[in-house]
Amino acid sequence: MAKLASALVSxxxxxIPYAWLLFFFLIPxxxxxxxxxxxxxxxxxxxxxxxxxxxGLAGILDxxxxxxxxxxxxxxxxxxxxxxxxxxxxxxxxSTLLTLLIGYPIAYGMARAPRxxxxxxxxxxxxxxxxxxxIRVYAWIAIxxxxxxxxxxxxxxxxxDQPLIIxxxxxxxxxxxVYSYLPFMVLPIYSALEKMDHSLIEAAQDLxxxxxxxxWRVTFPLSLPGVIAGSLLVFIPAVGEFVIPDLLGGSETLMxxxxxxxxxxxxxxxxVSSAVATILLLILVLPIVYFxxxxxxxxNEGR
Amino acid sequence: xxxxxRFNIASVVLGFGFLxxxxxxxxxxxxxxxxxxxxxxxxxxKWYGELWHNQGLLDAAWVTIRVALISATCATVLGxxxxxxxxxxxxxxxxxxxxxxxxxxxxxxEVITGLSLLLLFVAIGLDxxxxxITLAHITFTMCFVAVVxxxxxxxxxxxxxxxxxxxxxxxxRTFFAIxxxxxxxxxxxxxxxxxxxxxxDLVIASFTTGPxxxxxxxxxxxxxxxxxxxxxxxxxxxxxxIVAVGVLIASIVTKRxxxxxxxxxxxxxxxxx
Amino acid sequence: MMKSLGSIRRSFAPxxxxxxxxxxxxxxxxxxxxxxxxxxxxxxxxxxREFFAxxxxxxxxxxTLLRMLAGFEQPTSGEIILDGQNLAGIPPYxxxxxxxxxxxxxxxxxTVENNIAFGLKQDGMPKADIxxxxxxxxKLVKLEKFARRKPHQLSxxxxxxxxxxxxxxxxxxVLLLDEPLGALDKKLREETQFELMDLQQQxxxxxxxxxxxxxxxMTMADRIAVMSHGKVIQVATPAEIYEAPNSxxxxxxxxxxxxxxxxxxxxxxxxxxxxxxxxxxxxxASPERFANGAKAAAAIRPEKIRISRQxxxxxxxNAAEGEIWDIGYLGDMTVFHVRLKDGKVVxxxxxxxxxxxxxxxxxxxxxxxxxxxxxxxxLKD
Numbered sequence: 001m002a003k004l005a006s007a008l009v010s011x012x013x014x015x016i017p018y019a020w021l022l023f024f025f026l027i028p029x030x031x032x033x034x035x036x037x038x039x040x041x042x043x044x045x046x047x048x049x050x051x052x053x054x055x056g057l058a059g060i061l062d063x064x065x066x067x068x069x070x071x072x073x074x075x076x077x078x079x080x081x082x083x084x085x086x087x088x089x090x091x092x093x094x095s096t097l098l099t100l101l102i103g104y105p106i107a108y109g110m111a112r113a114p115r116x117x118x119x120x121x122x123x124x125x126x127x128x129x130x131x132x133x134x135i136r137v138y139a140w141i142a143i144x145x146x147x148x149x150x151x152x153x154x155x156x157x158x159x160x161d162q163p164l165i166i167x168x169x170x171x172x173x174x175x176x177x178v179y180s181y182l183p184f185m186v187l188p189i190y191s192a193l194e195k196m197d198h199s200l201i202e203a204a205q206d207l208x209x210x211x212x213x214x215x216w217r218v219t220f221p222l223s224l225p226g227v228i229a230g231s232l233l234v235f236i237p238a239v240g241e242f243v244i245p246d247l248l249g250g251s252e253t254l255m256x257x258x259x260x261x262x263x264x265x266x267x268x269x270x271x272v273s274s275a276v277a278t279i280l281l282l283i284l285v286l287p288i289v290y291f292x293x294x295x296x297x298x299x300n301e302g303r
Numbered sequence: 304x305x306x307x308x309r310f311n312i313a314s315v316v317l318g319f320g321f322l323x324x325x326x327x328x329x330x331x332x333x334x335x336x337x338x339x340x341x342x343x344x345x346x347x348x349k350w351y352g353e354l355w356h357n358q359g360l361l362d363a364a365w366v367t368i369r370v371a372l373i374s375a376t377c378a379t380v381l382g383x384x385x386x387x388x389x390x391x392x393x394x395x396x397x398x399x400x401x402x403x404x405x406x407x408x409x410x411x412x413e414v415i416t417g418l419s420l421l422l423l424f425v426a427i428g429l430d431x432x433x434x435x436i437t438l439a440h441i442t443f444t445m446c447f448v449a450v451v452x453x454x455x456x457x458x459x460x461x462x463x464x465x466x467x468x469x470x471x472x473x474x475x476r477t478f479f480a481i482x483x484x485x486x487x488x489x490x491x492x493x494x495x496x497x498x499x500x501x502x503x504d505l506v507i508a509s510f511t512t513g514p515x516x517x518x519x520x521x522x523x524x525x526x527x528x529x530x531x532x533x534x535x536x537x538x539x540x541x542x543x544x545i546v547a548v549g550v551l552i553a554s555i556v557t558k559r560x561x562x563x564x565x566x567x568x569x570x571x572x573x574x575x576x
Numbered sequence: 577m578m579k580s581l582g583s584i585r586r587s588f589a590p591x592x593x594x595x596x597x598x599x600x601x602x603x604x605x606x607x608x609x610x611x612x613x614x615x616x617x618x619x620x621x622x623x624x625r626e627f628f629a630x631x632x633x634x635x636x637x638x639x640t641l642l643r644m645l646a647g648f649e650q651p652t653s654g655e656i657i658l659d660g661q662n663l664a665g666i667p668p669y670x671x672x673x674x675x676x677x678x679x680x681x682x683x684x685x686x687t688v689e690n691n692i693a694f695g696l697k698q699d700g701m702p703k704a705d706i707x708x709x710x711x712x713x714x715k716l717v718k719l720e721k722f723a724r725r726k727p728h729q730l731s732x733x734x735x736x737x738x739x740x741x742x743x744x745x746x747x748x749x750v751l752l753l754d755e756p757l758g759a760l761d762k763k764l765r766e767e768t769q770f771e772l773m774d775l776q777q778q779x780x781x782x783x784x785x786x787x788x789x790x791x792x793x794m795t796m797a798d799r800i801a802v803m804s805h806g807k808v809i810q811v812a813t814p815a816e817i818y819e820a821p822n823s824x825x826x827x828x829x830x831x832x833x834x835x836x837x838x839x840x841x842x843x844x845x846x847x848x849x850x851x852x853x854x855x856x857x858x859x860x861a862s863p864e865r866f867a868n869g870a871k872a873a874a875a876i877r878p879e880k881i882r883i884s885r886q887x888x889x890x891x892x893x894n895a896a897e898g899e900i901w902d903i904g905y906l907g908d909m910t911v912f913h914v915r916l917k918d919g920k921v922v923x924x925x926x927x928x929x930x931x932x933x934x935x936x937x938x939x940x941x942x943x944x945x946x947x948x949x950x951x952x953x954x955l956k957d
Contacts, residue, residue: 009474009475010392010474013384013387013388013391013392014388014392014395014401016381016384017381017382017384017385017388017401017405017445017449018388018397018401018404020381020441020442020445021385021401021404021405021442022404023423024420024423024438024439024441024442025404025407025408025442026400026404027423028419028420028422028423029419031419031422031423031426032415032418032419032422035422102318102321103318105310105311105314105318106314106315106318106319108311108314109310109311109312109313109314109315109318110315112307112308112311113307113311113315114307121315121319123550123554124319124322124323125319125322127546127547127550128322128323128326130499130546130549130550131326131542131543131546132502132503132520132539132542133503133505134503134505134520134523134524134527135326135329135523135539135542135543136325136326138329138523138527138531138535138539139325139326139328139329139539140325141527141531142328142329142332142341142531143325143328145341145531147341148341149328149341152341179321179322179325182318182321182322183322186318232410233409233410236410236411236412237410237411237412237413239412240411240412240413240414240415241412242412242413242414242506243505243506243524247527247528257412257413257414260414260418261414261506264418264510265509270422273418274418274422277414277415277418277419280412280414280415281415284411284412287410288407288410288411289403291406291409291410292402292403292406292407295402295406296402296406299389299390299402299453299457460679460681462677462678462679462681463681463682463683463684465646465648465668465675465677465681466675466677466681466682466683466742467683467694468647468648468667468668468669469646469647469668469669469671469673469674469675469695469743470669470674470694470695470698470742470743470746471669471670471695471698471699471746472669472694472698473669474669476698480694481683484685485683485684485685564728
């Protein structure tokens, strides 16, 4: 009896979160997919109802005949969507590389800092993460505006005489993404570098490797897991980013997260936004699965 | 020990300058006399005063805090269970799918999560508003809690649980008497993380909200779209201040505890001689 | 000869008495982890008040055996009987055994006294009795002053004592010890070995200890089971295991040994003649008879080999000429490596009973090695 109870308890540990995630995370994706196949109507909700179990199997089959690829056809016909996908991936890729370029030296410098300083530095990197994303993006508007602080500074020191136009361009988006996602890049690289045994470098130098070569042959390859994890943590959410292109980007900036938001809020076209989301998810499936594999591997190594 | 080279110092200083300068400027200009955010016209706290008369803002803040409290608490329970399931049960049917569902929300673009949850709520006929935002926040924050607690459980010496069983404690008692107290700090930081993520969220809340439930980020966002104002700077400064004070207290508490622990250990070794 | 070896320690030998009943019985126990067989059809008896050691290299299945007794693992097949009760299906928290963990597994958030009281509380013992028992246990392990400390405020040796006190507090029928001294440094380990033995005598409990350290097993145990690949190779007293190993594996695993391979030439009144591949005629006492021409090996411990400048009287039997190849001075004794004519290196050790030796043996010196007929055993190949 007691055995049965404890077996049930141990099952519940799995069943409760499993059921929750199935219902609130996985099933919604199928609904998104379903609705991407239905017709737009002017009603509430603004699409033709989908599942009507009252009709039984025949009813469902009948409905299936009503499935249409119209929304997907629509996406391929309007070049705007295609451009938005492509430019999202490009912007995300460029920002990821920029974040890596800026983040790696920071992580490296932190990992080489005196041991007593490291916890404080680590906390300073994490701290901005606790403050609102929205606030951090908003802070850049005042800096990048034509009459903003950056231009004021550059004009005062005489570097330029005409204000630079940065806000509402792709440059502003790059700055925004790099700034907002920097901790996600720094932390995994730092933890990879910090774990590294410094005597490896000494061994490499002892065997005749100059410092720069030792870095490329020993340090960098060993930090690669951190680099990959960090890059995925930046790239995947950046592709679907909405707040940054909306606040810092211009009207001509196309990013898929913004497009989806507009389809949904401005045009109230739920089926089309579902189709947009479905394709976005398809683009991200590979990186997400790859990210999960890394996580699972790290989890197994931790055992 | 290697010297901290100039290059390394420079990267760290510049990096942290980049991270903090925008926030510092934002805070400074919240005390600006002028309506123009970018031109300094003298010190003033008038924008803070005006916040107190903005009833819409205060309502939104109250909604946000309630959502964050409820969702963080539920997410902590669910996330801790999920972490236990991941670490303690290496083999069960659908484990790959399960771990996938735990890790995917960490990187899933918010627009997708928001849209899919909204469509779920519509499909099951739930009235949108306070509770749908809360459910949505539980779902995406529980995964962050799960990851935090999981990393603690992985470094957990499982033999102390076996010792408890060996000494006659049932599995359920073992969990409450041994496991939970030991992982409590991680569970607590999971809760804090879930709370701030919920406090912060704009996109998912915007998708899943309904009439009457406006959160603070939604309110800020709608004002930001109209332009930069010192009033927003003032709200942001207050939020940053709350976080900074919270983190400061937390770090002082842990520092004290560590120092106490070190003193204890020194005392112990002194006693051995 | 066997008989005298058995009584070297105490006159405690229930295993030799056919009338005594075993306290713990493993009967054809097999444990598989997937494809891997950790314990392979193993049968073993342990008697009341015995100090029993499971000895083997890591991965030999000794810890799995202990964990099955504690209830953390279930046998794939076979049964485990404790005091007449089949343990199958009984969860660890209902078994009358307690375990001392290798990592000590002290509860980090509880004081020393709460750690010790934990098991008693689970039994619902009245508070006053718990306090009394805890005080008693603290006294037993001499930690009265440390009752209010947390585990991280203790040294390694003190933690080990708390773990011991905690596992003894419930007065288990059997105490299981998993590498109990593994985390201590050498000096402390040697002291603690004797303390554990005294404690076991004093409390009259049955101890089953798992260890990979042969010295530890030899010092403490009444009997040792030498394990390899999930099987028990030999179960015997430490003296028997050392002086009369039953296989090349045991001879090689316990202590140092010289193995001379060869074929059996003849059997004559309780002794065996062996012609080694190196050409040395060996004659050793052996209760066992071997078929003529069978492959066998003579196992002789280094300390049973004598080194002399002159050939011994019984040469060429049990003697060979060689030169000193290496000398290792260990303080209490010196180990010589002697290279025989055929290239075989034989280890011989001699006790340094006096402080200075006149004309000591040096490198490259021509010497004779020799041994008596009772210096070793003949082992089947």
